[in-house]
Amino acid sequence: MEAETFVASRWTRGNLLFPTRLIVSDQSVMRRKRSWFSVSEESIHIRNVASVDITTGLLWSTIRIDSSGGSDPIRSRGHSKSDARRIKELIESLQAHLGSGASAGPDGDTKACPWCAETIKKAAKVCRYCNRELD
Numbered sequence: 001m002e003a004e005t006f007v008a009s010r011w012t013r014g015n016l017l018f019p020t021r022l023i024v025s026d027q028s029v030m031r032r033k034r035s036w037f038s039v040s041e042e043s044i045h046i047r048n049v050a051s052v053d054i055t056t057g058l059l060w061s062t063i064r065i066d067s068s069g070g071s072d073p074i075r076s077r078g079h080s081k082s083d084a085r086r087i088k089e090l091i092e093s094l095q096a097h098l099g100s101g102a103s104a105g106p107d108g109d110t111k112a113c114p115w116c117a118e119t120i121k122k123a124a125k126v127c128r129y130c131n132r133e134l135d
């Protein structure tokens with residue numbers, strides 16, 4: 001997946017000149033904030049995200065991403081409600097992906113049965129679901 005960048009609104013406190021950016025990639029969530037002379041970055045690995053909380057005010061949402069790895073939470077304010085929802089969904093789906101990837105084992109030793117489309121081992125001679133012979 002390509003990283004998605006969410007930029008805080010310039011009309012919120014602290015964001016006029018250099019709005020905060022939240023960058024979500026399949027590896028990590030990063031908060032990037034520029035100032036005149038420097039760029040500060042904090043990031044949490046997707047694996048270490050403990051929770052994503054959204055607090056929505058009248059106009060803007062504040063996002064808080066807690067880490068299970070002991071580092072400080074990432075906070076970013078001034079995001080639109082839809083961006084905030086998207087960020088939460090993205091992170092949660094990435095985490096779900098990590099989980100299923102770990103339990104599915106290495107890819108590449110399974111295939112779909114040409115007869116019944118169930119997932120079976122590549123080396124199988126007979127499908128264990130429909131018992132048909134494979135070539």
Ligand SMILES: [Zn+2]
Nearest residue numbers: 113116127130
């Ligand atoms: Zn089959």
